[in-house]
Amino acid sequence: MGLRLEASGIHKAYNGNAVLGGCSFSFESGVYALMGTNGCGKSTFLRICALIEDPDMGEVNYYSGALLLEKDIKLRRRITLLLADVGVFNLTVLKNASYGLRIRGMDKNELRQRAESALEFAGLIHKKDHSALTLSSGEARRLGIARAVAVEPEVLFLDEPTAYIDRRNSELIEEMISNMKKETVIIATHDEAQARRLAGRVLSIEGGRLA
Amino acid sequence: MDLVLSGFKQAFLLIIRLDRELLRIILLSLKVSAAALFIAAVFGVPLGAVVGLRRFPLRGAAVSLMNTMMGLPPVVVGLFLYILLSRSGPLGFMGLLYTPSAMVIAQSVLAFPIVASLSHSAVMGVDPVIRQAALTLGATPFQAAIAVLNEARYGVMSAVIAAFGRLMAEVGAILIVGGNIAGLTRVMTTTIALESDKGNFELALALGIILLMISLAVNAVLYLLQRSGGMKRGRSWA
Ligand SMILES: Nc1ncnc2c1ncn2[C@@H]1O[C@H](COP(=O)(O)OP(=O)(O)OP(=O)(O)O)[C@@H](O)[C@H]1O
Ligand SMILES: [Mg+2]
Numbered sequence: 001m002g003l004r005l006e007a008s009g010i011h012k013a014y015n016g017n018a019v020l021g022g023c024s025f026s027f028e029s030g031v032y033a034l035m036g037t038n039g040c041g042k043s044t045f046l047r048i049c050a051l052i053e054d055p056d057m058g059e060v061n062y063y064s065g066a067l068l069l070e071k072d073i074k075l076r077r078r079i080t081l082l083l084a085d086v087g088v089f090n091l092t093v094l095k096n097a098s099y100g101l102r103i104r105g106m107d108k109n110e111l112r113q114r115a116e117s118a119l120e121f122a123g124l125i126h127k128k129d130h131s132a133l134t135l136s137s138g139e140a141r142r143l144g145i146a147r148a149v150a151v152e153p154e155v156l157f158l159d160e161p162t163a164y165i166d167r168r169n170s171e172l173i174e175e176m177i178s179n180m181k182k183e184t185v186i187i188a189t190h191d192e193a194q195a196r197r198l199a200g201r202v203l204s205i206e207g208g209r210l211a
Numbered sequence: 212m213d214l215v216l217s218g219f220k221q222a223f224l225l226i227i228r229l230d231r232e233l234l235r236i237i238l239l240s241l242k243v244s245a246a247a248l249f250i251a252a253v254f255g256v257p258l259g260a261v262v263g264l265r266r267f268p269l270r271g272a273a274v275s276l277m278n279t280m281m282g283l284p285p286v287v288v289g290l291f292l293y294i295l296l297s298r299s300g301p302l303g304f305m306g307l308l309y310t311p312s313a314m315v316i317a318q319s320v321l322a323f324p325i326v327a328s329l330s331h332s333a334v335m336g337v338d339p340v341i342r343q344a345a346l347t348l349g350a351t352p353f354q355a356a357i358a359v360l361n362e363a364r365y366g367v368m369s370a371v372i373a374a375f376g377r378l379m380a381e382v383g384a385i386l387i388v389g390g391n392i393a394g395l396t397r398v399m400t401t402t403i404a405l406e407s408d409k410g411n412f413e414l415a416l417a418l419g420i421i422l423l424m425i426s427l428a429v430n431a432v433l434y435l436l437q438r439s440g441g442m443k444r445g446r447s448w449a
Contacts, residue, residue, distance in 0.1 A: 052346040077349035087344030090362055099358075100348035144344075151349060 002029035002182055003069075003078060003154050005049060009058035012044055019044050021208030022058070027155075027184050031177060033195035034188045036205040042188040043084055045205065046157045049186070050081035062155075077104065080153035084160050084188075086144035088135065093119065094128040096143055100151035115150050121176065122146035123169060137164040145173060155184040162194065174198055214412075221413035222420060233417055240398040243311055243385065244378040247318030251326045252371050259330025259370070260363075264356045277331060280324030285317075289387030292317050296388060309390040314398070317384040325374040333366025334359060369436050376429040379422065 010023040019041040034042050047053040049060055051071055062069045062079075069075050080100070089096050098115035106114075119125045122142040127135070132143060141164055148156060158177070162170040177185055177198055189195055195202045203210050225233050262273050294300050296308040307313045337359050345358035360367070382400035389396035391405050399418045407415040 047343070050347060052343055073349070073351055076346075080349070081347040083340060083344055083347060085340050087338065087340035089341065089344070089358065099345070103345075103348070103350050103354045147348060 002184060004028040004063040005155060005184065006061045006063065007045075007049055007058070008061070010045065010048055010055045010060070011057035012041070012048065012053075012055050018208055020048075020055070020205075023205070023208070023210045024058075025203065025210050027186060029182055029184050030200045031180075031185045031187065031198050033199035033202045034186060034205065035190070035192070035195055035202060040205045041208060042205055043159050045210075046081055046159050046186065046188055050079055050157050051076055052081065077151070078153060079155040079157070080148045080151055081157040082144045082148045082159060082161055084163070086140050088132040088140050088143055090131070090133055092128065093124055093130050093132050093135070093143060096132045097122075097124075097128075097146045097150055099147060104151070115146075118146040118150035119143075121149065121172075123172070138166060138169065141165055142169060142173075145176075149176065153183070156180065156186075158185065158187045160188055160190065162189070162191065170194075218412050218416050222416035225413055225417040226420065230414075230417075233414065233421075235394070236397055236399055236402055236418060237421055239311065239396075240379065240400070243314045243398060244318060244375060246315045247322055247378055248326075248371065248375050250315070250319040251322035251374060255323045255326030255374075256330045256367055256371070259327040259332075259367075260334050260356070260360050262327075263331045263334030263363075264359060274328075274331065277324050277328040281328045283321060283324065285321055285381050285383035286387065288320050289317055289384035292320070292384070292388050308388060309392060309396060311389070311396055313388040314385040314396060317388050318378050318381065321381060321384060322374040322378055325377060326370050329370030329373060330363075330367045333363040333370060336366060337362045365436050365439055369433055372429055372433050372436065376426060376433075379425055379429070 005027040006025075007027075008024045010020050011018070012020040023041075023045060034045065036042050044053070048055050051060065060071075062071070062075055089099060091099075094112075094115055095102075097119050098111050101111040101114060116125060116128065119128055122145055124135075124139060124142055124146060127139070132140070135143060141161065145158075145161060148158075161177075162173055165173065174194065174197065177187070187195070187198065205211070259277070262270065262277070292313065293308070295302045296305070296313055297303055298308070307316070341362050342355050342359050345355040346352075350358060380400065382404050385396075385398060386401045386404065389398070389401060391397050391401040399422050402411075403415045403418050403422070406412075
């Protein structure tokens, strides 16, 4: 059974400037697109939903069926967020791709296999031994996607996953997203056509609220 | 002029012949500084990392203190340790004054704030997105801190090597607590400081040449490290 995510009354301000003023929504298996102008708070909302930042007010809760899940590391390891500025590690491409598996203590052989197939998918396998810092912006983004899918999350947040990426690779990424049927995928994007192609529902943040 | 020329000639001869006294002095210098560096790194790197990674009350004060301690005048450190270690001092019973151990302690005190402060800067210089990325991939807060520290590894190594350079060139503190005793506590810098006017000009000169070469090597390593670490800023996006 998939995870259901309920955000209720999320408020967030930075240095006294309100960004989110009461966002509520319930997400369950399916693809959602999140739209809105620059600076409206999409990335902030995703970070809060992905449990890597706390809201000032309101709550994010995850449910498995009717069961409310504790917000511990076990839950956090079932969800992943691809950040808008990926944050590649100063390691090889392969070590980046396997990071999430390594910190889960996965066995070396299995880890290597999974990281390599994620890189294969992202079209980066020929660069696996390169330093990740030498990648182009689009390649870095694809590495971010490889790193995220390698951990096989049940809920996947993608912050502008196809920015900087060429058409062919965007299509591959979109195909991957549409294949994640059982999972919950929430994508922040500025591409309206992409939002309509991929998402069952398109949401937008306006004036700090979800509409 | 003649003195200088023949001095250089004798100095080079000492180096080429691998003079016993010369070797012993160089070896003791390296040993004392390496031991001090080891102690300073074992305590300084974790301290710098913790101060860089965690928020706690008086953090700003801790950073200022570390930075201030970086500029501790070696002679003052030497003086304080001398008072502590001298026969009538509180730690006099340990009988450490004028031993290599006293020199190691003095240099550890000098290197510790350098290593801590530069490690702290290295950790602070890591893009905050690294920590976030680690968390999004399922890292525990501790694992995320390790990821940040790992990202700062070139900076931390530079910190340790910079401290080593400072220690090798340091004279004030080890002279006061070591005493430049021939065959026991005589190291490169104290020999140069005290022997050049005792007619042991060649030995001092030979040590000076070696010291310069060590300093050159230290800086070459620093340059290489900073270049590999600089790759991080080589490309930037978003
Ligand atoms: N860590 C932070 N510190 C201070 N201000 C922040 C921080 N993070 C976000 N903000 C501010 O919050 C607002 C919303 O930022 P956010 O990144 O969520 O917008 P966004 O909708 O993702 O924009 P974009 O479409 O440009 O990616 C912005 O005005 C930004 O300056
Ligand atoms: Mg954004």
